[in-house]
Amino acid sequence: MTMYKAYNCAMGTAQVVMAGTSLTAGAKVTIQLATPAGTKIRIVEWGISFSGSAAGTPSFCELVQNGTATTLGTAHSTTTIQPFGDATDACPLTMSTSTSAYGSTIPASATVDKTFDAQQVGPTSQYIKQWPLGREPVMVASKYLQLRVNTAATLTAIAYVDFEVC
Numbered sequence: 001m002t003m004y005k006a007y008n009c010a011m012g013t014a015q016v017v018m019a020g021t022s023l024t025a026g027a028k029v030t031i032q033l034a035t036p037a038g039t040k041i042r043i044v045e046w047g048i049s050f051s052g053s054a055a056g057t058p059s060f061c062e063l064v065q066n067g068t069a070t071t072l073g074t075a076h077s078t079t080t081i082q083p084f085g086d087a088t089d090a091c092p093l094t095m096s097t098s099t100s101a102y103g104s105t106i107p108a109s110a111t112v113d114k115t116f117d118a119q120q121v122g123p124t125s126q127y128i129k130q131w132p133l134g135r136e137p138v139m140v141a142s143k144y145l146q147l148r149v150n151t152a153a154t155l156t157a158i159a160y161v162d163f164e165v166c
Contacts, residue, residue, distance in 0.1 A: 001164045003044065003084040004091050006033060008102040008147070008159040011080060020051065020158040023059075023104050023151050029070045030159055031147040033081075034099035035139060039092060041163045043116060043137050045130040046147065048159040052123025057152035061127065062118040063161070066109060066144045073103030084162075092165060099144075107148055114139075123155055138166060 008021045008030040021030055035041055046063050074097065081091040081100065093100045116137045121127045131137065139145050147159055 001166060002087040002089040003162060003164045004081050005084065006031060006076060006081040006100070006161050006163070008157065010074070011082070018158060020156040021102065021104050022154060022156050023149055024154045025151055027107055027148060027150040028104045029072060029107050029146050029148050030104055030157060031102050031161055032070060032072055032100060033145040033161065033163070034069065034094045035141050035143055036092065036094045037142050039141050040166050041139050041145070042166045043131065043139065043145070043161065043163050045128065045162040046117070046160065047126065047128035048121060048147070048149070048157055049126035050121065050123045051156035054124065056123045058120035058122045059152070059155065060118070060150040061121050062148050063116045064112040064146050064148060065114040065116065065139050066112050066146050068109035068111070069098050069144050070105050070108040070146065071098045072101035072105050073097065074101055076100040076102060107146070113143065123153070
């Protein structure tokens, strides 16, 4: 099985490193991954870091499965969701601004099907969650994996999700 990594921003290039996504105060979806019919994904790891320069109110971060899509600013593509290592398999997820995408948009629905993880992360901190082997959550077909962040102030975040198709 091929592993993939999806960020909440464009990948860096030869001259520029990735910049992250600016999140204004309030609840936002910063990564959304859509599984097509008949395709499930196993979530292996996710992480987030913030650009704050002083201690402050922590941001609430949650990785959830949702039945309602949120339209985000930039569609993911096979160049922004990349396979790990030597694998060359293109990611089979559905990709558009209303399916697999990244950005900073208010969630379309407050209701979630499942919460895989939820944390409070300080504005000068980072968080990484790697599930133990054999204990990774699986997201079912025709649903949306969303990384939601609720900040008290505007922060730039770099976030990612590592997953495999199962």
